[in-house]
Amino acid sequence: MKKAIVVFEVEGGSDKYFDGHRKDTMPIVNAIKDKGWHAEVVYYRPEWSEALYEYVSQNFDAYISRVNPGNIPGGEKGYFELLTKLSDEGGLVGMSRPDEMMSYGAKDALVKLASTDLVPEDTYAYYEVEDFHKTFPKSISYGERVLKQNRGSTGSGIWRVQLVDKELAASVEPGTELPLDTELKCTEAVDNHTEIRKLGEFMDFCDQYIVGDNGMLVDMRFMPRIVEGEIRILLVGPHPVFVVHKKPAAGGDNFSATLFSGAQYTYDKPEAWQDLVDMFAEARPVIAEKLGGDNIPLIWTADFMLDDAPDGGDTYVLGEINCSCVGFTSELDMGIQQLVAEEAIKRVETKHGA
Structure with a gap:
């Protein structure tokens, strides 16, 4: 075990800060270093794939992908092939592997879950x-x-x-x-x-x-109850970290819960939405069965909308799961980067029996 984790990024894109990184990338790197491990960032380019494989496979135990799929030069195919090769042939712990991103994060996950109470x-x-x-x-x-x-x-x-x-x-x-x-x-x-x-x-x-x-x-x-807000659970591995209540801007046909559209965000501890958190934890085995395995992403979110239950109470409908590159720049003061570092190191140690 090399006690080293690499973080993948790509150059450019609107998600970058003046130092060329996502705002939540270096906090993850520094949190891993604080645990006594080595961590560094490498950039992906299609023409570097072979050299990146050699360098990363020889020097690291695991990778963390912090790449927005929409920003990948040359498309996601080559990047995903590199990550898969690093896991399958290089033996690295992938966080998250492309197959996990696709099974959990693809929008048709909703269709696969349509036979459950979630969708x-x-x-x-x-x-x-x-x-x-x-x-x-x-x-x-x-x-x-x-x-x-x-x-x-x-x-x-x-x-x-x-x-x-x-x-x-x-x-x-x-x-x-x-x-x-x-x-x-x-x-x-x-x-x-x-x-x-x-x-x-x-x-x-x-x-x-x-x-x-x-x-x-x-x-x-x-x-229709999306106007009351979308409820997002952010998880690090299996652990709910916080819940964001994202309420769309009032008026007209507004339904978007993004910050860009003027939605208001409220951050709560998981226990403030205990019924939802418990329901999601109970549904996780079903989600794993329908989506092809309980390979839980490192950083992921599940978004829910309120609906009316048959008994007149509230129920929740799953809107989507995100795991390709979940950002948490607004929540760095909550110490999420430390939880990410702990979970990433734990996964490597578990693989090596440490």
């Missing part, structure tokens, strides 16, 4: 443009929907879609295939801006989210 049954995924164009004109007849692209972050490519004609919305028979000239009101979560588009035109626009590597769209029911 509504009428949640679908479109992997082919033809299926999207065939099914969505019927799906929107059931009421307001939310379309979520697999790529992107901070609400980009997540659309709340509703019929402009309220009389049509109230009278249309669910399951009816609506004509392509039906007008839609489309609100994007990134900034709550609204566009009026015809159904056919909007589907053509959304084709971009389906084509290409790992392209797809998730189609799920709009949850």
Whole structure:
């Protein structure tokens, strides 16, 4: 055991500080060093893949990926191949491995969980443009929907879609295939801006989210109580660290819970949302079964929305899981970097029987 952990980043991108790093990268590195281990940052470029493999596999026990998939030069394929090779051939502990990022963090995780109490049954995924164009004109007849692209972050490519004609919305028979000239009101979560588009035109626009590597769209029911806020559990390994209550800006069709859109964030200890935390802990074995194994990401979040339970009380609906590159720059004073360092070192020591 070398007692060394490398942190991967990429150069450039809007998530970088003046020192060229994400604001939460060096706190992780320094927290690992404070534990008596070596840690350093290396940058990924496709043309460096072979040299990076040699250097990292020879000098480190584990890697932590702090790369926003949207910022990867050359796309995520080459980067994921490097990380997988480091784990499978180099023997490094991956945090998180690409297969874990894809199984937990891909938007179609919601579809795989649609048979559970966490996600509504009428949640679908479109992997082919033809299926999207065939099914969505019927799906929107059931009421307001939310379309979520697999790529992107901070609400980009997540659309709340509703019929402009309220009389049509109230009278249309669910399951009816609506004509392509039906007008839609489309609100994007990134900034709550609204566009009026015809159904056919909007589907053509959304084709971009389906084509290409790992392209797809998730189609799920709009949850009206999102206006009361999205509730995010942030975890380090299996441990809930805090809960963020993200309330969208008031007014209009606003539903976005991102800071960019003016949402208000409140940070609570897990015990303030004990029912939700307990429910999620109880559901974790089911999540693991449906998503292909309980390889828990190092830093991850689960986002929930309030819904009405059959008994008139509250219940929670899972909106998404994030684990590719969860940021916590606003919470550094909570000491999360120390928890990350402890969990990362524990995983390496467990592998080596230390």
